[in-house]
Amino acid sequence: MAIHYIGEHTWAGFLGNVFLVLSFTAAILAAVAYFLTASKPLEDNSWKQIGRISFRIHSLSVLGIMSILFVMLYNHYFEYQYIWQHSNKEMPMKYIFSCFWEGQEGSFLLWTFWHVVLGNILIRYSKEWEAPVMTVFSFVQIFLASMLLGIYIGKLHIGSNPFLLVREMPENMGLPWTKLANYLEKIPYFQDGRGLNPLLQNYWMTIHPPTLFLGFASTLVPFAYAIAGLWKRKLDSWQNQALPWTFFGIMILGTGILMGGAWAYEALTFGGFWAWDPVENASLVPWLCFVGAGHVMLVNKNRKISLFTTFFLTILTFILVLYSTFLTRSGILGNTSVHAFTDLGMSGQLMLYMLFFVWMSVTLLVLNKRLQLIYTILSFLLLFLGIVTGVKTALVSLFGVLSLAVLIMGYQKYFPKEEKEEELWTREFWMFIGSLVLAIASFQVILYTSFPVINKIIQVDFVHSLIQGLHGKLVQWFNFKGLANFASGKLAPEKNAIAFYNKWQSLFAVVVAFLVGFGQFLKYKNTPFKPFIQNLVAAFLIAAILTAFISYGLPKNNELQYVLNTLLCFSSLFAILANIDYWRKVGKGKLSKSGSSIAHIGFGLILLGALISNSKKEMISRNIRGDLRTIDKELSNSSNILLSKGDTLPMGNYYVTYLGRRKGLGEDHRYLYFDVEYLKKKENGSYQHEFTLSPLVQRNERMGNVFEPSTHHFIHQDIYTHLATADLDPSIGANAGEYTTPVEKTAGRHDTIYTSNSMLILDSLTTRFNKSRYHLPDSVLAVQANFRALDENGKVFAAQPVFTIQNNESKPIEDTVAALGLRLNFVKVDPANGKITVFVSEEKTNKKDFIVMEAMIFPWINVLWIGCLVMISGTVLAIRERIKKRKDNREQN
């Protein structure tokens, strides 16, 4: 009997699923139609219209999917799993976009959406390249659309459907509540959603993912053009089309990555903008390769050399994006990163997605029909074996080795090679070298990040024996034990992994920056040596002098890193100055011809800013209380300081006081701010307020409390602080100024009343005191109780509550000891027994309020941010120049 559930908006899920299936099938149709169009001669357009219409239907379906999801989020349809998991009623609507892409399905959808946008632009503007390029696009869309299907073929689970109802989730199937028709009303679970992860509740999460995913999506365009060029045997004309897209992609992806860094700096508490975390690396690696591809593409367009490298790097960039997707979404990184990767069971699909395009690329690159056929047959054989036997790692590794072997063979035998003139002092040679260095740099990052993948491969029996054998021989012959961890198949990054990445990446940065400096003054084909050197002398000398000064301030504790830092300082300064010079001399200071110079200046600034702020980063919150004997100097990370409320402690060049905590207002009620005042001691000994920082906690009982930093920005440095620990007991300073219910106490002369933080001693009672202080006429009967309040350190405060009788009523006049958070009300006198009655009320914050805080100084970090803006602007200018050049070329022909 079919149950009719009350309150479910099934139309939304139904429509969503229709669009999902439509997007998938339309992508298939588009791929087939465009494939046929591309295979036939240019004049035969019979299938092109079908291709276009199919892709448009696919595009509209994708928009449909997104719209339905937004409608569901906006209207809180918590019966749907995706809505329940990523949103709630309380959440401010401005974060609705963050909810959209918080989940894997949503971010796949975002990615698909950008491909749809780019694809439609290409349909309009790619002219004779449309068919082969759109074939590639459509195939990619088939894979992406399949990620959202959520269907089962036998035991095989394909995709993850964002439109599943909670009661349809596999773990809920068959549970009794799913048979209840009115479960939505009855069960509290459905009254509200789980909500957005607190870490994602800020504006960066609204702009960083779309920018980043547009960046990833844009790597597809040059890839598609490269494939099209190989397919249609137009090896030399696709570059012109792809170049503006390549630099557009470099700009957008670069911007997305930098936004991620800015977000980390502003919202996360690890203390910095880059942590070489796998998710960060996964986006940087394709970008480095992308920059290399773009520059070698320029060389190839101008001089018709390095053709294979151009193809290789362009294709590799896209493949790296697919590999990064696999790495971050398959769950394989589980133990290596703090990011919670929920394995949606799509690792097989993601692997297949990547392998399909590896196969496509290698096949087309080898250019010889027979080799292509052999390779294809072998590949599909391996695939078949993999599906049938389930032995995945070994067969995928075998496929990798096969593809590499075939590629090398194909390149040697069949790839057209140019006659190498190979003059050393040419622009094309050094740009080529630069691209190779970038590729090696990106390889270092991906290698170190891929340890879990490497471990899996080594654990394959025959690979394991091979590597163990190698390791054994190395120990036996050379006593070299370094590969022991590698051979064990349990590789982990070394303890200070960040320093390791910094070491190698600074080396690569030194080389690249140096090339960026002198490369501009090199000419194609040949460069007259003397004028070339003369152009660079000024930049070289000034950079050297500045470096000599700056290097005094660089940390010298690690010799190797000190040398690298000094070299990088010189290199980046040289790059900046040489490009300013080039802009002056050749660009004549005109904005229109200066895109690349400005972009390079920005790049140099980024390197310089990152170098200085990172190497001279100073922990000013070194723990000054801990007993140094008990702290193991090598292991201790004693960079956190404990501040009790009211304490003033020296920290760096400042004195800091923890003032107390306060709750955020309105929308921000989940935020708890901890106000820390920064003071400077003046010559006369008094303190002067400089500024206040309020590191905070975002309270979220469900998903864990999240600490967020608070930073003060000067021009020449940032002071960055965050809490490591704070007691979040609500009885502590719920609101400053909140007092407990008054407690009645009786005391006679010389008696002591105890409070949680002080002793009150009643010294005397007096009727002779200055009544006008309390605006009392002399005629009123009044008694003043003189208390001495002593705090834990023996400091004395005065407390003088007054008892009065006015109009025949007892009216106490309260006294407050602010420093102790005490309120006293003198309400009764008992002259017979010589006792008085007072009501004592304490500030709720009297429970020990302390925080554990970390504070660091980032010197000159603004150089980094300025560099980002400059690099982005320069790249935009360069893209505009290139589009204009292409238009002019077309008009000439």
Next chain:
Amino acid sequence: MKKTHIIGIILIALAIGMIMSSLVSTSKYATFSESSKNPGSDFHIVGKWDKEKGTEYNPQKDPNLFVFYMKDQEGVEHKVLLHNTKPQDFEKSEQVVVIGKMKEANFEASETLVKCPSKYNDNKPVQ
């Protein structure tokens, strides 16, 4: 030899050097017993913390010392001294990775990674 070829060789040497360095400058996922046998080296140990033995964190005394007990994947348990602040929501953790060395009977950790439970485990309707 052609100058350009020399540069090419330098690049290849750089690449090989980088690969070797990356494979050698590593730590290893291990168990407490292996870490005890090699007291000088750093290891990554994966395991679960022992809820019954509780945790110890007295920021008033030393904000950078957090003590707890952990069982590795072989079931061996050791006391862990983390020379850092207590990680947020440590009590909610399902799995813990500690990085450090064994010293006598205690594991001195400099870093820890805490893995929180999967998203599907909270507040399921029970009926």
